Amino acid sequence: MKSWQQSWRQLFLFGLLALTLSGCGMRELSALQPQGPVAAMQFDLMKLSASIMIGVFIVVMLILTYVLIRYRKRPGQEGIPKQVEGSHTLEIIWTVIPFLLLIVMAVPTVTTGFTLGKEYNKDEALQVRVTAHQFWWEFEYPDLGVSTAQDLVLPVNQKVQFTLTSADVMHAFWIPALGGKIDTNPGLENKMWLQADRTGVFYGKCAELCGASHALMDFKVDVLEQDEFAAWAEKMKGVQSAEPAAPASANAVQGQQIFEKSCLGCHAVAGKGGKLGPNLTNFADRQRVAGIMPNDAEHLAKWLRDPQKEKPGNNMPNLNLSEDQINSLVEYMSTLKVQEIKR
Amino acid sequence: MSAHASHAPKRSGIADWLTTVDHKKIGILYLIAGGIFFLAGGLEALLIRLQLMYPELQVVGAKTFNELITMHGTTMIFLAAMPVIFALMNAIVPLQIGARDVAFPFVNALGFWLFFFGGVLINTSWFLGGAPDAGWTSYATLALNQYSGFGIDFYVLGLQIAGLGTLIGGINFLVTIINMRAPGMTFMRMPLFTWASFVTSGLILFAFPAITVGLVLLMFDRLFGAAFFNPDAGGNVVIWQHLFWIFGHPEVYILILPAFGIISEVVSTFSRKRLFGYSSMVFATALIGFLGFMVWAHHMFTTGMGPIANTLFGLATMLIAVPTGIKIFNWLLTMWGGQIRFPTANLFAVGFIPTFTIGGMTGVMLAVPPADYQYHDSYFVVAHFHYVIVGGLVFGLFAGLYYWWPKMFGKMLNETLGKWNFWTFFIGFHLTFFPQHFLGLMGMPRRVFTYLAGQGLELGNFISTIGVFGMTIGTILFLVNAYVSAKSSKRAPADPWDGRTLEWSIPSPPPEYNFAQTPLVRGLDALWVEKMAGNKGMTYAEPLGSIHMPNGSFLPFIMSLGLFIAGYGFMYHNYVVVGIGMVITFGCMLMRSLKDDPGYHIEPDEIEEKGVKA
Numbered sequence: 001m002k003s004w005q006q007s008w009r010q011l012f013l014f015g016l017l018a019l020t021l022s023g024c025g026m027r028e029l030s031a032l033q034p035q036g037p038v039a040a041m042q043f044d045l046m047k048l049s050a051s052i053m054i055g056v057f058i059v060v061m062l063i064l065t066y067v068l069i070r071y072r073k074r075p076g077q078e079g080i081p082k083q084v085e086g087s088h089t090l091e092i093i094w095t096v097i098p099f100l101l102l103i104v105m106a107v108p109t110v111t112t113g114f115t116l117g118k119e120y121n122k123d124e125a126l127q128v129r130v131t132a133h134q135f136w137w138e139f140e141y142p143d144l145g146v147s148t149a150q151d152l153v154l155p156v157n158q159k160v161q162f163t164l165t166s167a168d169v170m171h172a173f174w175i176p177a178l179g180g181k182i183d184t185n186p187g188l189e190n191k192m193w194l195q196a197d198r199t200g201v202f203y204g205k206c207a208e209l210c211g212a213s214h215a216l217m218d219f220k221v222d223v224l225e226q227d228e229f230a231a232w233a234e235k236m237k238g239v240q241s242a243e244p245a246a247p248a249s250a251n252a253v254q255g256q257q258i259f260e261k262s263c264l265g266c267h268a269v270a271g272k273g274g275k276l277g278p279n280l281t282n283f284a285d286r287q288r289v290a291g292i293m294p295n296d297a298e299h300l301a302k303w304l305r306d307p308q309k310e311k312p313g314n315n316m317p318n319l320n321l322s323e324d325q326i327n328s329l330v331e332y333m334s335t336l337k338v339q340e341i342k343r
Numbered sequence: 344m345s346a347h348a349s350h351a352p353k354r355s356g357i358a359d360w361l362t363t364v365d366h367k368k369i370g371i372l373y374l375i376a377g378g379i380f381f382l383a384g385g386l387e388a389l390l391i392r393l394q395l396m397y398p399e400l401q402v403v404g405a406k407t408f409n410e411l412i413t414m415h416g417t418t419m420i421f422l423a424a425m426p427v428i429f430a431l432m433n434a435i436v437p438l439q440i441g442a443r444d445v446a447f448p449f450v451n452a453l454g455f456w457l458f459f460f461g462g463v464l465i466n467t468s469w470f471l472g473g474a475p476d477a478g479w480t481s482y483a484t485l486a487l488n489q490y491s492g493f494g495i496d497f498y499v500l501g502l503q504i505a506g507l508g509t510l511i512g513g514i515n516f517l518v519t520i521i522n523m524r525a526p527g528m529t530f531m532r533m534p535l536f537t538w539a540s541f542v543t544s545g546l547i548l549f550a551f552p553a554i555t556v557g558l559v560l561l562m563f564d565r566l567f568g569a570a571f572f573n574p575d576a577g578g579n580v581v582i583w584q585h586l587f588w589i590f591g592h593p594e595v596y597i598l599i600l601p602a603f604g605i606i607s608e609v610v611s612t613f614s615r616k617r618l619f620g621y622s623s624m625v626f627a628t629a630l631i632g633f634l635g636f637m638v639w640a641h642h643m644f645t646t647g648m649g650p651i652a653n654t655l656f657g658l659a660t661m662l663i664a665v666p667t668g669i670k671i672f673n674w675l676l677t678m679w680g681g682q683i684r685f686p687t688a689n690l691f692a693v694g695f696i697p698t699f700t701i702g703g704m705t706g707v708m709l710a711v712p713p714a715d716y717q718y719h720d721s722y723f724v725v726a727h728f729h730y731v732i733v734g735g736l737v738f739g740l741f742a743g744l745y746y747w748w749p750k751m752f753g754k755m756l757n758e759t760l761g762k763w764n765f766w767t768f769f770i771g772f773h774l775t776f777f778p779q780h781f782l783g784l785m786g787m788p789r790r791v792f793t794y795l796a797g798q799g800l801e802l803g804n805f806i807s808t809i810g811v812f813g814m815t816i817g818t819i820l821f822l823v824n825a826y827v828s829a830k831s832s833k834r835a836p837a838d839p840w841d842g843r844t845l846e847w848s849i850p851s852p853p854p855e856y857n858f859a860q861t862p863l864v865r866g867l868d869a870l871w872v873e874k875m876a877g878n879k880g881m882t883y884a885e886p887l888g889s890i891h892m893p894n895g896s897f898l899p900f901i902m903s904l905g906l907f908i909a910g911y912g913f914m915y916h917n918y919v920v921v922g923i924g925m926v927i928t929f930g931c932m933l934m935r936s937l938k939d940d941p942g943y944h945i946e947p948d949e950i951e952e953k954g955v956k957a
């Protein structure tokens with residue numbers, strides 16, 4: 001049995017090693033590599049509580065190992081072990097010490113809890129309104145007059161105050177690298193603030209089971225320099241308060257016509273269109289098609305051919321477009337740029 | 344007692360099992376039914392892990408995946424874990440307190456059949472248009488008509504029926520433990536498994552009504568167009584979460600306390616020592632049960648309750664670590680100074696200690712609300728609750744089954760197979776769930792049917808799936824073991840483990856009346872006390888006499904069948920069928936109330952015929 005015990009330990013250590021080798025996940029996605037103050041505070045709490053708990057675990061394991069080796073029944077052992085009722089001293093020790101450890105944890109729990117629970121007004125933080133939909137994200141900047149989807153654009157080093165709700169079922173808004181999640185409840189509003197300490201792209205996820213394509217309800221966060229962000233917002237505002245611009249090529253013009261006929265009911269471009277689907281004003285700037293596929297002609301065409309195949313149960317129907325129509329639409333949509341975003 | 348008591352019509356074969364009111368047989372029924380559901384839930388788990396073995400796989404579709412996770416969770420909690428706990432409670436608690444049966448044998452059978460038919464009803468959804476797919480928590484809004492299929496109706500109705508059975512079973516055990524203890528068996532002399540069963544039954548009594556209320560409201564929303572949870576019509580989506588978790592958190596303790604009880608028995612028997620700190624163990628059990636009702640909202644830290652509520656619920660949750668820690672240290676000190684043997688039962692009990700400690704540790708970490716914003720609904724949580732429920736409860740149940748199998752079936756389980764069972768299951772378990780802590784922290788939400796390549800999640804998921812094979816092999820070995828033991832002709836002795844408690848003072852399996860004479864309990868670990876006093880067996884509290892026994896009855900089965908039929912009527916809006924089902928159920932209740940069933944007597948000469956020493 002001893003050799004068994006050893007081999008499982010080896011296996012276990014091997015697993016542990018493999019995991020550590022794979023690192024702490026991707027910098028863009030992992031809660032273990034915080035990229036902003038909220039995630040950093042949360043990471044500190046994780047480290048504190050984990051170290052206390054690992055300490056307790058080590059004590060338990062030491063006693064267990066000792067007991068199992070020292071007090072295993074030996075062949076030929078006679079007599080009956082002493083029947084001990086208990087020990088008040090010991091019992092007090094293992095009641096009081098855990099209690100003290102808990103207090104060590106409780107203090108930063110309370111302070112961080114209230115720090116994260118603060119709400120900032122529009123003079124202190126950028127205001128963003130998040131509306132979750134099956135299975136995509138809508139982002140509005142009420143004070144900037146800008147509205148977008150799927151790619152959340154944020155300025156670096158600035159607090160962002162989110163107000164979150166949902167248009168259908170409950171979802172949860174989670175950007176692990178920037179901070180923990182909060183639910184989006186239909187009919188109710190939740191508040192949360194975050195901040196990014198560096199520019200770049202971060203990955204966001206929906207964390208509450210919300211239907212067939214819950215797993216594919218990804219979004220991206222583009223964090224820009226503050227002046228870049230201001231320029232972006234300015235431009236978006238300009239475009240979104242005007243009629244859609246006419247593209248240059250004939251094929252794209254054709255695409256625009258198809259778009260106005262079949263798509264505008266659900267999708268907005270510039271100042272025009274419906275809100276049942278994501279706003280596509282800056283679609284060509286996006287990282288991904290529908291949050292999951294690389295944003296290039298091939299994948300966009302794939303999406304248009306059959307959205308239900310790529311994202312089961314989503315609210316964009318298969319429109320049975322011909323390959324010609326798809327081709328024109330793809331060309332048209334590649335013109336929907338507001339600003340080249342560095343990535 | 345009626346002097347006209349006649350002999351029961353002796354039924355045999357299947358009729359005997361359908362009509363039995365004997366707690367030992369009902370225990371076996373619970374074990375078989377729970378075992379079958381456990382296999383179904385395990386198969387679902389296997390498919391889930393296969394789907395997640397590699398990124399962007401297509402083993403099952405997105406919708407099927409959601410059905411699988413929903414049914415896996417629902418089945419494992421309500422239809423596998425609870426019944427197997429009830430199996431052990433039924434088989435053992437009356438024996439441990441020196442009783443001839445539970446307080447209400449008829450109600451006991453009714454509880455089983457209600458659970459059984461509820462479980463079958465939920466599972467028929469697979470063949471009737473699709474299983475429920477909103478998660479085992481079935482959060483409104485996703486569980487409302489607008490957003491999910493017919494499957495949820497099976498969940499709503501099946502759980503109401505099964506839940507009724509559980510509630511009835513819990514009440515029965517409360518009454519049994521309060522009223523049926525043998526002379527001298529004071530509360531503070533009760534074995535810890537009985538104590539745990541007592542507290543668990545109390546938790547059932549207070550927790551199950553909450554989910555029943557939730558389910559009834561959801562049923563009205565879904566079937567009759569009400570709007571309790573529909574925000575478009577002024578409903579509130581958060582209320583469901585409160586109702587669910589007011590039940591759901593105590594449910595965790597309903598599950599784990601019996602495991603604590605089993606571990607206490609097993610560790611103490613195989614160390615040949617009395618349980619260290621018995622009274623603090625009892626106190627800790629009761630305290631955990633009590634605190635368990637104060638902490639439900641720790642499942643809702645990200646719902647948006649605000650920092651004050653979050654902090655209070657977080658701190659309350661941390662407090663539970665104290666009584667839990669007391670238990671762990673008491674087990675360690677029970678072994679300290681003992682003569683520890685390692686049959687499979689004790690392997691599972693010893694394996695339980697580090698595993699459950701890890702589950703408890705992550706539990707405390709989860710109680711820190713700001714950090715929980717990261718853990719919540721991620722694979723970290725999946726890892727945590729599997730450490731508690733599999734590493735805690737299932738290890739405990741395996742320990743209990745290996746320990747009490749001879750008492751339940753009169754045959755021993757094979758120790759070699761048992762050791763293989765333990766090691767494959769144990770290694771497979773850790774391989775499956777340990778990496779999931781990291782997957783969650785690395786950004787993997789739970790309940791996802793796939794994950795994209797290139798996000799650093801491949802390795803952990805792959806290891807996790809490999810581990811499942813270990814658990815599968817372990818489970819199969821257990822089944823093989825049960826089969827081999829059933830086939831073997833070797834009979835188990837009355838007291839194979841040098842036991843300490845009353846159940847080991849009677850033959851394995853016990854006769855239908857358990858104790859020919861009610862024993863007199865003279866201390867904690869009643870049998871051990873007699874052994875130490877140099878006695879061969881228990882001292883008796885009464886002379887050998889005629890024993891009154893209840894008759895078996897088909898009524899519990901038919902009564903439950905009626906509700907089962909009515910359930911389909913509700914789902915398909917066919918009120919004729921509802922009527923038929925209700926007539927059957929209420930007809931049976933009427934019959935039970937009007938017809939006097941005096942039971943029968945077993946006379947002393949028959950007892951002696953059966954070879955019991957007077």
Ligand SMILES: [Cu+2]
Pocket residue numbers: 132133134135170171172206207208209210214217
């Ligand atoms: Cu979602």
Ligand SMILES: [Cu+2]
Pocket residue numbers: 591592595638639641642
């Ligand atoms: Cu809980």
